[in-house]
Amino acid sequence: MTPAISVAGLSRRYRGQLALDNVSFDIEPGSITGLLGRNGAGKTTFMRIVAGHEFASAGTVTVLGACPVENETVLRQMVFVREDQAYPDFRVRHAVQAASWFYPNWSHELAGALLEEFGLPPNRKVRKLSRGMRSALGIVIGLAARAEVTLFDEPYAGLDPVARQLFYDRLLAEYAEHPRTVLLSTHLIDEAAGLMERVMVIDRGRIVLDAAADDLRGAATSVSGPAIAVAEFTAGHPVWDRRRIASQESAVVAGALDETDRARAAALHLHLEPLTLQQLVVRAAGTPVAVPQERTSA
Amino acid sequence: MSVIVTRYITQVMNQGTTEGTGLLREMAGLDEGAPLFVQVAERLADEIADGGLGEGERVPSTNELAAYYRINPATAAKGIGMLTDDGLVEKRRGIGMFVADGARQRLLAERRKRFAERYVGPLVAEAGRLGIGADELAAMIRESSYAQEGTRI
Numbered sequence: 502m503t504p505a506i507s508v509a510g511l512s513r514r515y516r517g518q519l520a521l522d523n524v525s526f527d528i529e530p531g532s533i534t535g536l537l538g539r540n541g542a543g544k545t546t547f548m549r550i551v552a553g554h555e556f557a558s559a560g561t562v563t564v565l566g567a568c569p570v571e572n573e574t575v576l577r578q579m580v581f582v583r584e585d586q587a588y589p590d591f592r593v594r595h596a597v598q599a600a601s602w603f604y605p606n607w608s609h610e611l612a613g614a615l616l617e618e619f620g621l622p623p624n625r626k627v628r629k630l631s632r633g634m635r636s637a638l639g640i641v642i643g644l645a646a647r648a649e650v651t652l653f654d655e656p657y658a659g660l661d662p663v664a665r666q667l668f669y670d671r672l673l674a675e676y677a678e679h680p681r682t683v684l685l686s687t688h689l690i691d692e693a694a695g696l697m698e699r700v701m702v703i704d705r706g707r708i709v710l711d712a713a714a715d716d717l718r719g720a721a722t723s724v725s726g727p728a729i730a731v732a733e734f735t736a737g738h739p740v741w742d743r744r745r746i747a748s749q750e751s752a753v754v755a756g757a758l759d760e761t762d763r764a765r766a767a768a769l770h771l772h773l774e775p776l777t778l779q780q781l782v783v784r785a786a787g788t789p790v791a792v793p794q795e796r797t798s799a
Numbered sequence: 800m801s802v803i804v805t806r807y808i809t810q811v812m813n814q815g816t817t818e819g820t821g822l823l824r825e826m827a828g829l830d831e832g833a834p835l836f837v838q839v840a841e842r843l844a845d846e847i848a849d850g851g852l853g854e855g856e857r858v859p860s861t862n863e864l865a866a867y868y869r870i871n872p873a874t875a876a877k878g879i880g881m882l883t884d885d886g887l888v889e890k891r892r893g894i895g896m897f898v899a900d901g902a903r904q905r906l907l908a909e910r911r912k913r914f915a916e917r918y919v920g921p922l923v924a925e926a927g928r929l930g931i932g933a934d935e936l937a938a939m940i941r942e943s944s945y946a947q948e949g950t951r952i
Contacts, residue, residue: 533871669869677862677872695835695870715834715874 503566505530505650505682506551511560513546513706520546522706523560528682528699530649533672535697535714536686537782543706544686545583548654551684552581564650577605582643584655586635593630593638594623597645604646611675612645618667632659640668644675653685665689669696690779700778702785710785719775721784722758725751726771734762734769741784835870839878847887847898848906858888858896 504527513521521543528534536544549555550562553569553576562569569575588596597616601607616623619637621630630638636657643651657665673696676683687693700717702710712720721741724731728750741753753776758766766773776784833841843859846852859867864875879896882888887902926936 532873670866673865673869673872674862677865695868695874698871698873714871715836715877718834 502530504528504563505532505565506684507561507563508547508551509561511547511550511562512558513543513550513555514558519706521550521557524703524706524708525560526701526708526711528684530682531680532698533676533683533685533696534699534701535690535693536684536701536703537688537690538686538703538786542703542786544703545654547703548581548583548652548684548686551650552579552652554581577603578648579650579652580604580643580646580648581652582639582654582656584636584658586639588627588635588638591627592623593621593625593627596627596638597623597642600642600646604648606647606649606679608645608647611647612641615641615644615671618671619664633657633661633664634659636660637664640671644671647675647679647681649681651681651683653683653687655686655688657687657689665692669693672696690782691777694778700782702782704786710782714778717778717781719757720781721753721755721776723751723753723774723776724766724771725749725774726769730769730771734766734771835868835874836877836881839864839868839870839875840881843878843882844887844906847902848910850903852898854898854900854902856898857894858882858898860895 506528507526509525511521511524512519524543524547536547538544546555550557551564551569553564553571556570564575565578567575569579591599593616597612601609601612619634619641621634621637621641625634627635627638636659640653640656643653643656657668660668669692672683685693685696694714697714700710700712700714701708724734726749728745728748731750731752735752735754739755741755743750743752745751758773763773843852852858858879861872861876861879864870864878865872868875879888883890883896886899887905888896889899890896923936926932931939
């Protein structure tokens with residue numbers, strides 16, 4: 502199958518500063534991928550290049566098998582929702598209508614339903630909308646476009662938790678009924694973790710972690726309790742981090758734990774807590790780590 | 800024993816004993832660290848064993864599960880796939896997935912087997928160490944059952 506998005510050796514340089522450094526990967530059609538990383542890591546640059554809004558300094562990008570730049574066929578199958586999308590001096594309904602002319606798979610029904618659910622007044626001028634409402638408008642357009650490739654770059658600035666939950670629910674429902682390739686960048690990692698099939702972490706222009714979300718769950722565990730017991734338990738395990746206060750210690754053990762490990766931890770009265778996706782990403786964005794593999798138990 | 804059945808059994812066995820430390824649950828490998836699709840499979844197996852999802856009844860679709868748990872549909876599909884591999888649910892072309900005949904009995908049988916291994920074995924061993932005979936042990940169990948409200952064996 503042709504990848505929905507394929508990049509090879511992609512680099513982007515701004516005045517000697519590398520925003521993207523030799524990035525290569527393929528994204529299969531019909532998947533939701535989380536693109537995670539710190540501010541300035543290169544997420545937006547990456548999405549802009551995929552969307553054909555910006556040129557690569559080196560390397561190639563293909564979207565749906567073709568170069569996206571100035572390619573109408575591809576561009577009409579791709580929607581890019583940005584955090585700070587600027588609109589002309591439009592009313593909400595004009596912005597929606599303009600989008601409906603551009604995207605061949607546009608759903609008027611869905612757009613109407615979403616406008617209502619997000620409480621967007623169709624006659625309000627876009628520049629009079631609050632930050633959250635402007636984000637909601639981007640989400641409405643991004644979902645109603647039903648574009649084969651859907652790029653959401655921090656789509657929910659200013660949105661309250663209720664509206665964000667609405668976004669996740671509608672995204673899942675839409676994705677289930679009309680599968681497409683979704684690339685979602687977000688800082689609200691744990692909130693969106695369940696949506697993602699694949700997780701990519703970008704740091705200083707490089708992909709530092711690229712894994713199936715399922716493999717990351719339980720990929721590392723925090724072990725805490727009396728320092729002596731923690732030391733006994735962690736002997737032979739790769740340890741990422743240790744913190745100690747008085748006689749108590751907390752250590753992060755890399756690799757999946759098996760039942761024997763858990764029984765040992767229980768016998769030693771240790772508390773186990775798996776690292777959340779967010780914690781794993783925080784670790785990955787900073788220190789390049791290999792994808793944790795299932796550890797063969799001793 | 801299949802993975803899902805094992806996980807399911809340990810989960811059931813630990814119910815009611817996990818308050819407080821949660822150590823038993825962790826021992827059983829049941830915590831947030833389990834992949835989401837395994838958790839989906841566990842919940843469904845739970846429903847089947849409790850009779851909430853009867854044999855021959857339709858199992859929620861991938862999309863229904865995805866919407867309910869707010870997870871990726873591919874993850875939900877993997878969860879159902881585990882149950883299919885175990886023969887607990889079966890596909891009827893064009894209609895959906897259904898609970899297989901005998902699924903509940905199989906889950907319950909595994910639960911009993913696990914109960915014997917996990918609890919009765921160690922109980923008898925410890926009783927032996929303390930010189931408690933079989934009759935005395937049975938009497939103690941009976942006494943304990945009367946002491947616990949709502950539990951009669």
